[in-house]
Amino acid sequence: MDSNDPYRLEPLKTEVTSSLRRRKAGTRDGFLSSSDSITTTNSDRSGDSLSIPLPSLHGSLMRTRTEKDPYRYYEIIKVLGEGSMGNVCKVHKLKSMMGGSARSEFVKQEKQRSWLWCLDFEFPCFGICPMSKKEETKDSLLQTIEENAPSQDKTTPMVPSSINNHNIRTSSESSQISTSSSIISYGRKDVTYALKSIHVDRVRDSVFRKELMNEIIILQTLDHPNIVKAIETFDYKNRMYLVLELCSGGDLYSRDPYDEEQACGIIFSVVDAVSYMHNKGITHRDLKFENIMFGHPSTYSVKVIDFGLSRKYATKEHLHDTVGTVYTMAPEVLKGDYTSQVDLWSVGVIAFMLLSSSLPFYGKNRKQVVRRILRGSFTFRGERWNPVSSAAKDFICKALSRAANERPTAKEALQLQWLKRLHSDVPVSWLLMDNVSASIRTFATYGKLKKLALLVVAYKSTDEELGFLRKIFDKFDITNDGEISIVEFKEALTVYQYTDEELDFMFQALDIDCTGRVHYSEFLAGSLEAHGNIDEARIAEAFDRLDSDDSGFITVENLREFIGHNISGEYLDSIIEEVDRTKNHKIDYQKFLDLWNEQSASNLQDAMVDVYKRRETFESEDLDLDVSRSASFDSSNDGDPLDISIADPECKGSYFFAKEKEKSTRGVWL
Incomplete structure (x- = not known):
C-alpha cells in the first residue's frame, strides 16, 4: 500500500459546494438519507447475504501447503536462530513467486512441475513413456512437456498482452494488465517474514512436533493487533515450516x-x-x-x-x-x-x-x-x-x-x-477518522468477492504498512476486548450523524464471518483504502490465496475450500456471478483486478467529501479526538506517542x- 495519503484537506474543500448541491436535491452522494431505501452498487443485498456464523473463516486466511518446498517460494536473508531440530530465519518471498497464480508464468511452471511429478513416478502422461525418455536432458524433457501441455483458456486470457499501457513485471518478463483505477499502485517494496522450521525426522521426542502443531492451531483462531500472525505453513519431506509476520524490532x-x-x-x-x-x-x-x-x-x-x-x-x-x-x-x-x-x-x-x-x-x-x-x-x-x-x-x-x-x-x-489512562489518551486526528469512515462506508457497497479479497490483503499486511489503522481500531474497541460490537461501532462514528439503518448496514458489511462482532482483520479490510493506494502485488497475492489449487482461476470449489463446506452452492455461485461477465463460471485475474476500477475510486472520493462535511457540522468537543494535530500524516511510523530508543x-x-x-x-x- 502506498504510504502517501490520497486525501488532502484543501482539495476537499473545493468539492463541498457541488456536494451540497446534491444534498439539496435530496441525496447524500449515493448513500442513505433518513428517507432513502438501501441501495448499493455491486453489493450484498439482504436476500443473498451470508447469514450463518463462520468463526473459522479467519483460519482460512493462513494457507496450508503440502508437498511444497518453502525455499521455492522464500529466500533466506538471515538465520535468526538455529537448534538441533530446526531454525528460525528471516526470509522474503521470491519475486518470481509474488502474486502466485495471478501470474501466467507461475501457472505455467506449476503445470510443468505437475507433469514432471507424473514422470518421476513413471506414469504415462500425455502419451509420453518416461522409461524411454531417461536418456534425455532436462531441457529437452521440459520442451517435450511444454509441447504436450494443454493450452490456456483462449476466451479469457489471464494477462492480456496490451491494454491501457499499465506495465508490471512478472518473473523475468513484462506483462500488461488492464486497469485505469487510481486506487491501485505498482512496485510494492519487499516484505520480509520469519520462517520457523522443525526437522521432524530429527525429533525423537514427539513433544517438539506437538508444540509446532499446537502453535499453528492456536494462531488460526487468534486475530489481534498485539498477537503475531501466521501467514502460511508447509509440510515437506519430513519437515514442518511456519511462515510468520516478522517482528524486526527485537525482544x-x-x-x-x-x-x-x-x-x-x-x-x-x-x-x-x-x-x-x-x-x-x-x-x-x-x-x-x-x-x-x-x-x-x-x-x-x-x-x-x-x-x-x-x-x-x-x-x-x-x-x-x-x-x-x-x-x-x-x-x-x-x-x-x-x-x-x-x-x-x-x-x-x-x-x-x-x-x-x-x-x-x-x-x-x-x-x-x-x-x-x-x-x-x-x-x-x-x-x-x-x-x-x-x-x-x-x-x-x-x-x-x-x-x-x-x-x-x-x-x-x-x-x-x-x-x-493509556487507552483514553491516544490522540487521533480528524482527517484519519474521516478517511476510515469513508472507507468503511464505501466497503459496505462492495460485492462479496472484493470483501474477501480485501480481508486477505489486510491479513497479510505488515504493521508498518497498516500505520495509523491500528490506532483507529483502538478508538473503536472501547472495551479493549480485541473486537468491535455494534454499540462500540455506533459510538465511534457518532460524529458523522449516520442513521441507525446506515450504521447497521455498514457494521453487517464489516462482519464478514457473521459472528456479530467485527474482528481486527475485518476492520482492517474495511478501512484499508483509507490508507491510500493498494499495491497491485497485494491484490495478486489475494487472488493467489483464493485460487487454492493454483489453476489460474477462482472457482466455486476454491471458494468452498476458503469459506467453508457448509455453505450452500447457490451462495458460492452468486459470488462468481458478481464478476463472471464471460459466463464460464470461473474468475481469472483480469476479472478479479477489474474489481478495483475507477468507479470504486470515485465512490470513495465522494464518500470522503460527505464525511468531511458531516463532521464539520458536528460539535468537535462532543467527541474525544485530538483536532489540534496536523491533518497531514507521516505513515513511516504508526503515530504512537511513545518512542523507545535502543538502550x-x-x-x-x-x-x-x-x-x-x-x-x-x-x-x-x-
Missing part, C-alpha cells in the same frame, strides 16, 4: 532500560492481548521477555509470539502440566494445579522487570528462584524504583498475588489506574538480564 531484552511511560505502554498491549486470548479460552503459559517482540525498529508496539505451550481450556478448568519458563512461572504452576490466571502472574513479573531491569524473584540457581517464587516475597528496593508511581507498584502487587483468585483478571487489569548494550540491567537468561530455558527444573 524486550533488546531495549532495556525503559522509563515508566514506555513500560506502561508495553504492559497495556500485552494485557490487552492476554484479555483477548482468555476471552477465546486460550492461555499462553509462557509469557516472558523473549516472547514479546517489537513489530519493527521505529515503533514501541509489541506482539506476543511463541504459542507452542499455549492451551485451549474450558471454563473453570484446572491445568496440571508443569510448563513454561522458570523466572515467569506462577507458584501454582510449580505445584501442578492452575488456571489461566498464571498469565497475569507472568505479566506482573514482566512489569517488574521493565520498571527496574531486575527480577522480582532471583537466585544463584534455579532451585533458589523456585523457592522465592513459592514464597511470593519481593521488594521495590533500589534507585530505579524511586521515580516509579504508586499506581505502577500497585499493579505489580495485585498481579503477583500468591493466591490466583486474588489477582485481577486480564479484563480487570486493564481497568486498574496504571493502565486505564546501551553495556548497561547494568542488560548485563543482569543476560546472566539470568542463562537460567531461563524452557522446561522443568525441579
